Amino acid sequence: MTLVKFNNGTRKHVTGPRFIDVFDPIFNDRFFAPSNVAKVPAVNIAETETGFEIELAVPGLKKEDIKINVDKDVLTVASEAKKEEATEGKNYSKKEFSFNSFSRSFNLPDSVDQNNIEASYTDGILKLVVAKKEEAKLQPREIAVK
Structure with missing residues (x-):
């Protein structure tokens, strides 16, 4: 093929x-x-009843390498490129590992609580949970017929 x-x-x-x-x-x-x-990490975005979940595939990074900022209505996830250490005594026939800087930004809707954003990093997946404002959450209610 x-x-x-x-x-x-x-x-x-x-x-x-x-x-x-x-x-x-x-x-x-x-x-x-x-x-x-320039390469950017793949992303999954899901909306739940209580907020949004953003997952980025960033394998090979440490928690300390990841910078997350919120400025106005923009959430930015970034990482600086790592310096590759020179390896003496090795004669590579192929070398494909590379570490590039990236920056990925997301426009936040008005319905999110920018003060309630949590981040976790497990097995190469960065997961951000962005909570919705209380008034934006879908709440079931019964409507009376008049």
Whole structure:
């Protein structure tokens, strides 16, 4: 089997742009990207009754390497690149490990409580829990018929 990278600019949209968008991640995989291209961690965002959960895949980092800031309505997660230590006595035939800086920002909706954000880091997954304001939480109630 041969993997072929397609260039978005040269591909014809035979079946329409929506169909092509579905398959873009397959043909634009990170394995094809040059090592000097900026990479950002993959993210999952879920809304719960009490808030939002943001998970970032950041394997290989220590808790101390991660910086989380909130400025106005923007939550930013960042990390600085690690310096690779020179290894004497090793003659690599292939060396693919690289540690790049990244910064990922998220616009927070008005419904969140910016003073109630928690972060945890386990097994390479950074999990942020952003609580909703009390008035924004969905509360079941009964409505009387008049």
